[in-house]
Amino acid sequence: MATSEVDAFANEEKRTLELGGHVGFDSLPDQLVSKASAQGFCFNILCVGETGIGKSTLMNTLFNTTFENEEASHYGQMVELRPHTYELRESNVNLKLTVVHTVGFGDQINKEQSYKPILEYIDAQFAKFLEEELKIKRSLFNYHDTRIHICLYFIAPNGHSLKSLDLVTMKKLDSKVNIIPVIAKADTVSRNELEKLKIKVMSELVSNGVQIYQFPTEDEAVAEINSSMNTLLPFAVVGSVDDVKVGNKMVKGRLYPWGSVEVENEKHCDFVKLREMVLRVNMEDLREQTHARHYELYRRCKLEEMGFKDTGTDSQSFSLQQTYEAKRKEFLVELQRKEEEMRQMFVNKVKETEAELKEKEKELHERFEQLKRMHQEEKKNLEEKRRELEEEMNAFNRRKVAAETLMGQALQGCSQQPFKKDKDKKNFFSLPSACSLTSGRNLN
Amino acid sequence: MEKQYVGFATLPNQVHRKSVKKGFDFTLMVAGESGMGKSTLVNSLFLTDLYKDRKLLNAEERINQTVEIIKHTVDIEEKGVKLKLTIVDTPGFGDAVNNNECWKPITDYIDQQFEQYFRDESGLNRKNIQDNRVHCCLYFIPPFGHGLRPVDVEFMKALHEKVNIIPLIAKADCLTPNEIKKLKDRIREEIDKFGIKVYQFPECDSDEDEEFKQLDKELKECTPFAVIGSNTVVEARGQRVRGRLYPWGIVEVENQSHCDFVKLRNMLIRSHMHDLKDVTCDVHYENYRAQCIQEMTSKLAQDNRMESPIPILPLSTPDVDTEKLIKMKDEELKRMQEMLNKMQQQMHDKEQ
Numbered sequence: 001m002a003t004s005e006v007d008a009f010a011n012e013e014k015r016t017l018e019l020g021g022h023v024g025f026d027s028l029p030d031q032l033v034s035k036a037s038a039q040g041f042c043f044n045i046l047c048v049g050e051t052g053i054g055k056s057t058l059m060n061t062l063f064n065t066t067f068e069n070e071e072a073s074h075y076g077q078m079v080e081l082r083p084h085t086y087e088l089r090e091s092n093v094n095l096k097l098t099v100v101h102t103v104g105f106g107d108q109i110n111k112e113q114s115y116k117p118i119l120e121y122i123d124a125q126f127a128k129f130l131e132e133e134l135k136i137k138r139s140l141f142n143y144h145d146t147r148i149h150i151c152l153y154f155i156a157p158n159g160h161s162l163k164s165l166d167l168v169t170m171k172k173l174d175s176k177v178n179i180i181p182v183i184a185k186a187d188t189v190s191r192n193e194l195e196k197l198k199i200k201v202m203s204e205l206v207s208n209g210v211q212i213y214q215f216p217t218e219d220e221a222v223a224e225i226n227s228s229m230n231t232l233l234p235f236a237v238v239g240s241v242d243d244v245k246v247g248n249k250m251v252k253g254r255l256y257p258w259g260s261v262e263v264e265n266e267k268h269c270d271f272v273k274l275r276e277m278v279l280r281v282n283m284e285d286l287r288e289q290t291h292a293r294h295y296e297l298y299r300r301c302k303l304e305e306m307g308f309k310d311t312g313t314d315s316q317s318f319s320l321q322q323t324y325e326a327k328r329k330e331f332l333v334e335l336q337r338k339e340e341e342m343r344q345m346f347v348n349k350v351k352e353t354e355a356e357l358k359e360k361e362k363e364l365h366e367r368f369e370q371l372k373r374m375h376q377e378e379k380k381n382l383e384e385k386r387r388e389l390e391e392e393m394n395a396f397n398r399r400k401v402a403a404e405t406l407m408g409q410a411l412q413g414c415s416q417q418p419f420k421k422d423k424d425k426k427n428f429f430s431l432p433s434a435c436s437l438t439s440g441r442n443l444n
Numbered sequence: 445m446e447k448q449y450v451g452f453a454t455l456p457n458q459v460h461r462k463s464v465k466k467g468f469d470f471t472l473m474v475a476g477e478s479g480m481g482k483s484t485l486v487n488s489l490f491l492t493d494l495y496k497d498r499k500l501l502n503a504e505e506r507i508n509q510t511v512e513i514i515k516h517t518v519d520i521e522e523k524g525v526k527l528k529l530t531i532v533d534t535p536g537f538g539d540a541v542n543n544n545e546c547w548k549p550i551t552d553y554i555d556q557q558f559e560q561y562f563r564d565e566s567g568l569n570r571k572n573i574q575d576n577r578v579h580c581c582l583y584f585i586p587p588f589g590h591g592l593r594p595v596d597v598e599f600m601k602a603l604h605e606k607v608n609i610i611p612l613i614a615k616a617d618c619l620t621p622n623e624i625k626k627l628k629d630r631i632r633e634e635i636d637k638f639g640i641k642v643y644q645f646p647e648c649d650s651d652e653d654e655e656f657k658q659l660d661k662e663l664k665e666c667t668p669f670a671v672i673g674s675n676t677v678v679e680a681r682g683q684r685v686r687g688r689l690y691p692w693g694i695v696e697v698e699n700q701s702h703c704d705f706v707k708l709r710n711m712l713i714r715s716h717m718h719d720l721k722d723v724t725c726d727v728h729y730e731n732y733r734a735q736c737i738q739e740m741t742s743k744l745a746q747d748n749r750m751e752s753p754i755p756i757l758p759l760s761t762p763d764v765d766t767e768k769l770i771k772m773k774d775e776e777l778k779r780m781q782e783m784l785n786k787m788q789q790q791m792h793d794k795e796q
Binding site for chain 1: 478503507692701
């Protein structure tokens with residue numbers, strides 16, 4: 001019974017009904033708007049261009065304020081990205097604006113790697129968002145979205161066409177972000193040169209397959225203006241925060257000896273069109289495109305990389321959960337294997353060190369034995385020498401005694417012959433002295 | 445006593461006459477990224493159109509482009525004075541994505557011209573030597589940055605001892621007068637900092653009049669010149685002049701308050717063209733020649749069997765051994781001199 005009911009529901013077609021009176025759900029958009037306004041909006045701009053091309057000045061002009069920015073040097077080794085976040089407020093609408101500048105772009109002699117930091121930055125913002133999305137406990141409504149919604153690419157007005165670096169960079173970025181190319185410092189390009197330059201730039205972009213952002217033409221309210229603006233790309237802009245006097249008004253512009261360029265004069269440059277299109281008409285569409293197109297593309301690529309698939313080898317859809325489980329198991333197995341490896345290595349190392357230590361010990365023993373033996377030998381030698389010395393001493397003592405007894409006998413012989421006075425006296429007296437001398441000498 | 449008129453005061457006139465008959469030649473090189481207005485400037489300087497039917501490459505084609513050297517030679521005449529002008533173009537410089545050593549073809553070209561002249565000069569028949577040496581190199585600095593970029597510094601350092609470099613700020617109509625001044629100061633500072641030797645104007649003779657000296661001083665303080673060029677003639681203030689037409693005004697190339705084009709033209713063509721040639725001959729070429737000869741003789745000393753491609757007079761080229769001897773003798777002399785000095789000093793002290 002229950003199943004048939006469900007089936008009946010599934011098969012029923014949608015019908016449009018007429019309303020008998022005013023219900024009131026036409027206020028839904030307003031509710032949405034008031035909720036969004038209360039939350040505040042988020043917009044992130046990336047400015048890519050050579051050092052000194054006017055990125056900061058244009059931002060200041062666009063938002064009618066002064067964002068702090070130090071002048072960049074030309075001598076950086078690599079391209080750096082510097083994001084700054086500001087809170088702006090206009091008629092009860094809060095905007096959290098992040099402006100990211102590329103510092104040092106185009107300054108290096110070898111620019112082959114110049115696009116990489118930019119690409120990495122954009123991907124990093126996507127990765128952060130993806131991480132938040134995949135969290136178990138997530139707070140997406142509170143999340144500060146730092147994904148880049150628009151990339152303003154500043155083309156230097158060199159009169160002929162795009163630079164090779166511009167082409168290469170835009171090609172790398174077109175699938176990651178909405179690119180709007182602008183011709184910077186457009187007050188150096190005269191009118192007919194500008195026409196030619198715009199046509200040349202667009203044709204080069206098209207012939208190389210670069211996909212720049214097209215203003216949407218599905219919504220009838222803005223279709224007409226958007227489609228006409230699409231033909232005017234790239235916008236030729238001039239930025240200035242200084243005022244010049246034109247007539248009796250002070251307007252934003254640049255004062256030259258030959259005249260004044262007014263930033264907001266549509267005959268002078270396309271600044272007004274840029275502001276109109278980016279801020280006043282299509283800001284929300286830019287955010288949507290970033291989320292629905294660029295971010296989704298990134299997410300799909302990333303997840304596929306990680307091994308997730310929507311349909312498996314036998315065309316059965318995998319659920320995220322199953323893939324998760326499989327991946328987790330794989331990971332754990334891998335982890336175990338690594339642990340084993342490390343343990344083995346550790347054990348091996350220990351064995352090695354043990355063996356080494358043992359050898360050292362043996363060596364030390366041997367040396368000890370050797371030393372001991374040497375010591376013994378030395379001792380023996382010393383003993384022998386000592387004995388020899390003692391013998392010598394004894395021998396000497398015996399000789400001494402012998403000499404003394406000889407002397408004593410000689411003396412006795414002298415005293416038994418008294419009448420040989422003088423001679424003997426002499427001899428007697430001289431003998432002991434001679435004896436004593438000699439004995440003294442002997443003793444000595 | 446009244447000095448009798450000898451007549452050699454007419455020498456300048458004689459020189460003038462002969463030179464007019466002989467004609468002049470000048471080789472000018474232009475270097476800088478593509479789109480800086482080099483060709484437009486050359487056309488504006490010489491009031492002619494040298495670059496008919498030029499093919500410009502696309503961005504795609506320029507990704508891996510190498511630098512080429514292209515010569516255009518024209519004969520122009522003005523009031524009976526003939527000038528054979530050669531413009532050496534360097535398309536592709538700084539245009540590729542990887543510009544490592546992109547100045548090498550240019551330095552090689554300059555060296556080749558020196559070598560050619562060296563051979564001709566040392567040859568047996570020197571009647572019709574063609575002087576293809578580069579007398580001046582105009583380097584175009586983009587006005588979009590904050591000063592010199594690494595590629596500018598490297599280029600100028602590679603060339604400053606081979607050719608007279610005159611740096612220019614290109615497309616100066618994108619800078620207000622204040623910005624121009626700031627940029628000029630910055631560039632001058634960086635040129636000093638990196639030790640780049642750009643072409644220096646010769647000092648004025650002290651007997652020139654004040655006006656000339658003032659002009660000369662202004663000229664020197666104005667470098668690097670901020671220039672604008674134009675191939676089109678527009679109507680401004682009732683006259684037809686070379687200029688650029690904007691919705692907010694007309695830039696006149698020859699208006700001194702708009703840019704330094706007139707100063708550049710005066711300096712390059714009207715007053716210092718010959719000095720540029722002289723410096724090239726007397727300084728850059730002589731440096732090259734001395735270096736070349738030294739290299740050759742050191743090689744000869746090592747390898748006696750090598751035949752020298754040019755005849756070297758034995759007197760003027762000392763070989764390595766004699767040089768050493770000379771050095772030794774020099775040092776001995778110095779020592780003796782010092783000793784003498786010391787002795788003298790001692791004597792002097794004793795006297796006191």
